[in-house]
Amino acid sequence: xxxxxxxxxxxxxxxxxxxxxxxxxxxxxxxxxxxHAHSEIIGMQPEGAWLTRAPSxxxxxxxxxxxxxxAGHGLYxxxxxxxxxxxxxxxxxxxxxxxxxxxxTFNHPALTWADTGAIAxxxxxxxxINQAPLxxxxxxxxxxxxxxVCQEEAFHVRQGYDLMRALCExxxxxxxxxxxxxxxxxxxxxxxxxxxxxxxxxxADARTAALGAAVSRRAIAWGIKRHTNDELRARFVDSVVPxxxxxxxxxxxxxxxWNEERGHYDFTPVDWETYRDALGDDTHWARQRIAHxxxxxxxxxxxxxxxxxxxxxxxxxxxxxEPA
Amino acid sequence: MVLSHRLGxxxxxxxxxxxxxxxxxxxxxxxxxxxxxxxxxxDEDELAYLREERAFTNLQLVEQPNGDFAHxxxxxxxxxxxxxxxYERLAAGEGEFAGLxxxxxxxxxYHRDHAEQWTLRLGDGTDVSHARMRAACEALWRFTxxxxxxxxxxxxxxxxxxxxxxxxVDTVLRRAxxxxxxxxxxxxxxxxxxxxxxxxxxxxxxxxxxxxxxRSHPGASW
Numbered sequence: 001x002x003x004x005x006x007x008x009x010x011x012x013x014x015x016x017x018x019x020x021x022x023x024x025x026x027x028x029x030x031x032x033x034x035x036h037a038h039s040e041i042i043g044m045q046p047e048g049a050w051l052t053r054a055p056s057x058x059x060x061x062x063x064x065x066x067x068x069x070x071a072g073h074g075l076y077x078x079x080x081x082x083x084x085x086x087x088x089x090x091x092x093x094x095x096x097x098x099x100x101x102x103x104x105t106f107n108h109p110a111l112t113w114a115d116t117g118a119i120a121x122x123x124x125x126x127x128x129i130n131q132a133p134l135x136x137x138x139x140x141x142x143x144x145x146x147x148x149v150c151q152e153e154a155f156h157v158r159q160g161y162d163l164m165r166a167l168c169e170x171x172x173x174x175x176x177x178x179x180x181x182x183x184x185x186x187x188x189x190x191x192x193x194x195x196x197x198x199x200x201x202x203x204a205d206a207r208t209a210a211l212g213a214a215v216s217r218r219a220i221a222w223g224i225k226r227h228t229n230d231e232l233r234a235r236f237v238d239s240v241v242p243x244x245x246x247x248x249x250x251x252x253x254x255x256x257x258w259n260e261e262r263g264h265y266d267f268t269p270v271d272w273e274t275y276r277d278a279l280g281d282d283t284h285w286a287r288q289r290i291a292h293x294x295x296x297x298x299x300x301x302x303x304x305x306x307x308x309x310x311x312x313x314x315x316x317x318x319x320x321x322e323p324a
Numbered sequence: 325m326v327l328s329h330r331l332g333x334x335x336x337x338x339x340x341x342x343x344x345x346x347x348x349x350x351x352x353x354x355x356x357x358x359x360x361x362x363x364x365x366x367d368e369d370e371l372a373y374l375r376e377e378r379a380f381t382n383l384q385l386v387e388q389p390n391g392d393f394a395h396x397x398x399x400x401x402x403x404x405x406x407x408x409x410x411y412e413r414l415a416a417g418e419g420e421f422a423g424l425x426x427x428x429x430x431x432x433x434y435h436r437d438h439a440e441q442w443t444l445r446l447g448d449g450t451d452v453s454h455a456r457m458r459a460a461c462e463a464l465w466r467f468t469x470x471x472x473x474x475x476x477x478x479x480x481x482x483x484x485x486x487x488x489x490x491x492x493v494d495t496v497l498r499r500a501x502x503x504x505x506x507x508x509x510x511x512x513x514x515x516x517x518x519x520x521x522x523x524x525x526x527x528x529x530x531x532x533x534x535x536x537x538x539r540s541h542p543g544a545s546w
Contacts, residue, residue: 041341044335044336044344045336048335048336049336051332051333051335052329052332052333052533052534053533053534053536053537054537055373055537055538055541055544055546056369056373056538056545056546057325057355057358057359057362057368057369057372058359058546059546060332060355061352061355061356061359064328064332064335064348064351064352064355065348065352067335067336067344067348068344068345068348068349068352071341071344071345071348072345074341075341075342075345078341113537163546166545166546167546170544170545170546171541171543171544173541173544174541174544292336293336296336296337296338296339297339299337299339299392300338300339300340300343300393301339302450302452302453302456303339303340303393303446303453304339304340305449305450305452305453306445306446306449306450306452306453307340307445307449309449309450309453310444310445310448310449313448
């Protein structure tokens with residue numbers, strides 16, 4: 001069976017739920033898909049908090065649609081994780097107990113309206129670059145979920161850019177609001193959305209880099225990932241610099257410069273010392289996000305119990321739904 | 325617009341993920357309908373963000389705080405049943421709102437179904453959910469009479485509307501092992517008060533949150 005698995009991977013075919021797969025492959029996928037699903041759910045918080053304060057009805061409807069999409073993405077991804085033999089309730093439980101993680105970027109607070117634009121443009125922009133290759137990832141259910149997620153996500157990035165453009169073309173106060181948001185969301189996007197470095201050039205010490213590289217190699221060999229974290233990070237910087245220039249915004253990194261020789265932008269290597277704490281789950285905001293999520297879950301327990309009791313009675317009675 | 329705002333407050337708080345999607349979906353539909361209506365009367369943002377409490381003529385029912393999930397569902401049941409019956413009638417007529425109603429009636433039918441399904445689950449679920457649903461239906465009952473006050477310019481037989489509404493809500497509540505609340509269906513305020521710009525206290529706070537950013541940047545476009 002391992003030979004069959006290897007042959008499928010080598011032929012670029014997808015692995016499906018009933019196929020044999022190495023335990024490590026299953027674990028790596030489960031961790032990645034669950035973390036991804038959790039990120040969608042936690043990611044609703046910083047933006048959801050601005051729904052009631054959106055400054056125009058147009059922006060408000062765009063933001064509601066976005067938050068709705070994120071909940072939908074969480075649902076696709078939990079379904080895809082369930083094909084690996086876990087239950088959604090277990091995954092949510094692991095999130096609530098801090099045993100599984102979510103994108104640490106969302107541990108940052110959304111302080112102004114411009115943050116909703118910066119999150120969509122930069123954070124979702126980073127997510128799209130990260131996730132686009134996952135549309136061809138080796139595990140079929142994950143790849144299919146990602147194709148749906150990426151389409152909508154790319155749309156959110158454009159909306160985020162459009163929101164920032166409106167601010168940049170607006171009053172001096174609006175422009176300042178936009179610049180301030182970019183100053184605060186740039187590094188979290190560059191550092192945290194792509195994960196730890198896999199080369200020393202990425203700004204890590206030799207040991208961290210070796211560890212990162214080993215994980216990347218394994219994921220690439222299994223066809224889960226297609227590119228290393230640092231490759232994707234560089235691709236992100238290359239795509240965002242010209243967009244920032246068009247908006248007239250400064251990215252908070254004086255080292256950003258086009259490197260003719262490499263055909264990429266140079267940028268300051270991420271100082272992973274700074275982010276080691278942010279990557280941990282013990283920051284104030286990480287605890288806050290989880291506490292909020294747990295409260296929603298616990299407050300809703302009686303609703304889920306009611307729904308289960310009703311469904312059980314329906315089954316027992318063999319009643320069918322009468323049309324309304 | 326006001327109910328859409330209230331539903332937007334649920335984002336990230338819903339009891340199950342499916343409800344995050346459903347409540348946001350309903351909020352989005354209602355906001356879309358509000359935008360069409362407001363735009364036909366003037367500039368939608370000016371009307372939404374620059375009027376004060378006394379100039380809003382929404383029903384008091386829709387401005388009521390979300391409360392627990394049962395309160396939100398009871399509010400949805402009362403309002404979406406009313407809205408669906410009203411829009412069916414408006415869509416069938418030739419009045420000013422026939423076009424809007426014809427378009428919105430499909431959305432509203434879905435909202436009504438959603439509210440009815442949850443009323444059944446909560447009413448006929450556990451003892452706890454039954455008690456909560458009953459309390460919610462009773463607490464919001466006094467805001468329902470206002471829906472059937474005649475509205476100038478709206479050519480609808482409000483008595484017939486009230487009868488149809490009571491029948492429908494009564495049927496759903498019975499199936500949910502609940503009963504139609506007794507007692508007056510209008511509270512401290514005279515029926516029709518919301519339409520005259522007389523609101524309940526939480527409404528001002530809701531507007532303060534909704535309008536503060538827009539008002540902080542006079543003349544800005546977003």
